[in-house]
Amino acid sequence: MSSMQLLPYKQQVSSLLRLGLPIVVGQLGMIILGLADTIMIGHHSTEELAAAAFVNNVFNLAIIFATGFSYGLTPLIGMLQGGGNTQGIGRVFRNALAANASVAVLLTAVMYTVYCFVDKLGQPEELLPHIRPYFVLQLISLLFIMLFNGFRQFAEGLTDTRTPMWILLGGNALNIFGNYLLIYGSFGFPEWGLFGAGVSTLVSRIVMLLVFIGVVAVARRYKVYREAILRSRFNRNDFIQLNALGWPIALQMGMETAAFSLSAIMVGWLGSIPLAAHQIMISVSTIGFMVYYGMGAALAVRVSHFMGQKDFPNLRRAVNSGMGIILSLAIVASLFFYLVRTPIIYSFTEDHEVMIVVSSLIFSLIVYQFGDALQITFANALRGTTDVKPMMWIAFFSYFIVALPVGYLCGFTWGGGVVGVWVAFPAGLFTAGFLFWLRFRYRLQQLMKK
Template sequence: MRLNHYKDLLKLGFPIIVGQLGTIILGFADTLMIGHHTMPELAAASFVNALFSLIFVISLGFTNGLTPIIGGHYGRGESASIALVLKNAIAVCGLLAAVLFSVMTVVYFCLGHLGQPESLLPLMRPYFLIQLVSLPFVVAFNMMKQFSDGMLRTQTGMWIVLAGNLLNILGNWLLIYGHWGLPEMGLTGAGLSTLFSRVLMALFFMGVLGWGSHYKEVRSHLKSVRVERKEMRRITALGVPLALQIGMETSAFQLSSIIVGWIGVSALAANQIVMVASQFCYFISLGMAVAVSIRVSLYYGQGDYQGVRANVRAGLVLVFILLAITGSVVWTVRWKLGGWFTTGGDVTRLVALTVIPLLVYQVSDGVQNTFANTLRGLSHVKVLVPVAFLAYFVVTLPLCYVFGITLGGGLVGIWWAFFFGLSIAAVLFVREYLKVMKRVGQGLKSESRE
């Protein structure tokens, strides 16, 4: 029975991991190919991608709330309820896209006041606008992927993401460097290629949901269900805390890019490269943690609390194994990472040194990821927000400034600050999980006495 938990989690989690990695592979392809074009373009892409990564992760966090809702209905064979959730999710995510679009439009007009090198602004502005146009398509794709994952069709998102990555890489080769008679567009070409791939990914997923046989029964109920405030509030009540929690965690990383920009262009370029390695490790653990949340929601809905505990233990073991593998890979190539993206010797040295704190905090990150998603599967999400605020805004960001600027630790000092914030989050999430399971156990004892 114990081995079944590992098998089920791997079967569910592997496609999710691939899908999550696809999110950063699009950025990775841009970074790699831009870095070999010019160093200023790499620095400009670093800053813009840092800002948009936060927004994209917030949308991912919000839509993650759909998966356990859909999963619960799917397990009970409630196709009409799934259709109701889908129609209301479209409405809610449409509003989310509008809000995020408006926020980033304001940020665009503030680019010149964020303390970045003046020489990079002409490169940042067009690239920023292209990323802005792609934002609604990213939100739409995330919503459809979480809907499909909730119906245990995790392979669908995986294949669409892989196809999108191939299109993006081909587009980069054509537009950044100007092959096949096309103009050499540099950073702007990379942005256009990413936009094109994101639009096609969203449209293709829409086609799968619209014509795929697995979703036929759900589609048959779409006309009979309506957008309801109650259902929208239900989706929002679960999605907002998840978006805030993952958003605050990610913002601690991305907002630190502003502090990195005060150090210099080389530090900013190195930070972007280390960020790619960080996201590589993070999204692998997040993918397995999402699988844990889906399985937890199924067991919790059935009242199988021993299954919940066994699933969490198995998930934590798998997360540690995956992080050990990815950490070993990153450590092995730490002196080569910088050279893959740029020819600058200073950047290569900075990347190799900054990998050390990155790998040290992986244990804390794996624990907090697993238990945050466990609480999500238990529908116990309100506590995520205050814990995230304390760990990332009260602790991590101030320490980034102290370690990086005040104490002169530079980029390496900034990345050491994350160890403390992630460790605090890990301890508090584990503590909350134990409290929830203790209350569940006490409730079972009370029922048995009655």
């Protein structure tokens, strides 16, 4: 280890930005797609917009869970590449597709059960004819999402973050164009409304997967892995390892998402105006989260490469660099949210009462950017070292034992209203970030003793 060169911070930062910025662009593209979907469906019919909001909220947890599971592949690929094990990369990737497909089948079965009881979930009767077909299309999409995620994490683990970015942006463009054709019945296509939006989304997800398969099949940079991928067979050890990494990450991300959803339920107890303000602020905060998580994903790749090389001094320096970048992004996001708060609010609503409540939440939004940055940095640092089981327990403690009770106490017991409920977010995120940091310090100390 002493013969390994300690890379300067400038080089670490440059490598992280080169890896992370394409991921960030792809993530922001997904936000733009979500906004475009909402606007286009909303212009067709209010009932369809309400139905889409219900189905998307139901599926959001499943998709976050699925994405979290697929993240288990990245550190394995990164470590194998860091150690120069080309055959192992092809074998693990092949088994990851099998693992992802298995989880997709499981999630599809769970969501199909929800579908069977959709009429018992308290939704207005007039929405059910729109909800049911759109729900089925989302259900079919789950397998394609999981397989695409397998290819995406494979590419990102090999430091190829540009290919997933371009495929995501192309898929988003195809989805928006398909929406225009099938929601409104343009150029002679049938006017299917919300069902058309679901068809467009399903087709774009299938096309993105097929394009990724084509890239891996023909691109020169993947040639060295193709033979190993084709010759590999089911490997029990790989399958167990992928599940051992994937489930804790999926549960950690799922619990974080569930805590936010439960907080929304608490805000709903306060009335429609606080709930509308809450939804606006959550939509705005997603921008920051996606940017930080894009850089966090790049950090996990860098950390996994240094793990494969057993280069722990550079691993620590990579995490310090990642922390600096993500905190800088949090400062920029906070300034942006504060300086353009009025135009942001106007872009969502002109209701004066809602605007007053949104304005009162700006400070909480800014504070929680730094908790989000902290927990994303060290969650991804731990993911890169494959130390993921403690993350699951830390997430449970931070979000269910700390955040939700704090939100209830501040919002209801102590009469803080929606501002009090929002105290839960920085409380949970800072707790998670601090505990992830402590765990990473311990993990690094153990690695450097070896």
